[in-house]
Amino acid sequence: MPLEAALCTALGVLLAPLVSIIVDRAVEREPLVAELRCPRCSRTLARRALVPVFGLGERCSEGHRHWRYPAVTSAMAATYAVAGYRFGFTWQLWPYLVLFAALVAMSIIDIETKLLVNIITYPTLAGFLFAVLALSSPNGYSDGIAPALWAGGLYFLFFLVVHVVYPAGMGLGDVKLAPSLGLGVGWLFTETTAAVERMMVAVILGLLLGGVIGIIVQRSRKAEVPFGPFMVLGTIIVIAGTVPASL
Numbered sequence: 710m711p712l713e714a715a716l717c718t719a720l721g722v723l724l725a726p727l728v729s730i731i732v733d734r735a736v737e738r739e740p741l742v743a744e745l746r747c748p749r750c751s752r753t754l755a756r757r758a759l760v761p762v763f764g765l766g767e768r769c770s771e772g773h774r775h776w777r778y779p780a781v782t783s784a785m786a787a788t789y790a791v792a793g794y795r796f797g798f799t800w801q802l803w804p805y806l807v808l809f810a811a812l813v814a815m816s817i818i819d820i821e822t823k824l825l826v827n828i829i830t831y832p833t834l835a836g837f838l839f840a841v842l843a844l845s846s847p848n849g850y851s852d853g854i855a856p857a858l859w860a861g862g863l864y865f866l867f868f869l870v871v872h873v874v875y876p877a878g879m880g881l882g883d884v885k886l887a888p889s890l891g892l893g894v895g896w897l898f899t900e901t902t903a904a905v906e907r908m909m910v911a912v913i914l915g916l917l918l919g920g921v922i923g924i925i926v927q928r929s930r931k932a933e934v935p936f937g938p939f940m941v942l943g944t945i946i947v948i949a950g951t952v953p954a955s956l
């Protein structure tokens with residue numbers, strides 16, 4: 710569905726400043742106000758910085774540039790393209806658009822602070838779980854509930870076990886993110902086995918991407934690499950490659 714993908718991409722780009730504000734405030738640990746700060750010196754940027762696309766080049770009075778706003782915009786465009794391509798303008802599109810915005814915000818915050826903040830992980834899980842439970846049956850998709858819950862529950866359990874066995878390798882934030890990702894993959898299926906299988910593909914993909922890219926980044930920059938964004942990436946790739954059973 711190329712038209713829907715294009716329109717959703719545009720929507721993602723339009724919403725990117727809003728997501729940037731959320732990321733900005735979470736990184737600075739401040740209440741939500743509609744402004745952007747320079748990620749390097751925390752100076753408030755001109756209001757122009759909030760204009761989609763045109764605000765991307767805006768710099769602070771010190772002339773600092775940063776990768777954050779362009780990264781948020783690119784990630785929003787890419788993930789919203791996937792959602793529009795896969796779901797078209799169906800009832801199931803909207804919960805995934807909200808989920809993807811939250812996943813983009815979490816990934817960027819995780820890359821900057823090495824934290825998956827509760828203020829986003831909990832509402833994301835609660836919101837998407839509510840969508841699965843409340844929207845499935847009215848749309849004739851009650852068969853989609855059990856696979857989503859199984860995939861979400863098992864993804865959570867798997868990461869919980871890894872965290873308990875090897876806390877240094879798997880943070881508690883990753884464990885809290887896991888069930889949302891499992892729900893996102895599982896809700897595409899009406900058969901639990903298929904949902905759990907594809908959920909495992911997403912996990913393995915995330916582990917491989919995180920392992921390979923993590924080693925490369927660690928060698929070249931001696932920086933610690935957060936794992937959350939790779940879990941998200943693995944999940945988005947799997948969703949991009951799956952035809953939803955609701956269609």
Ligand SMILES: [Zn+2]
Nearest residue numbers: 747750769773
């Ligand atoms: Zn600055």
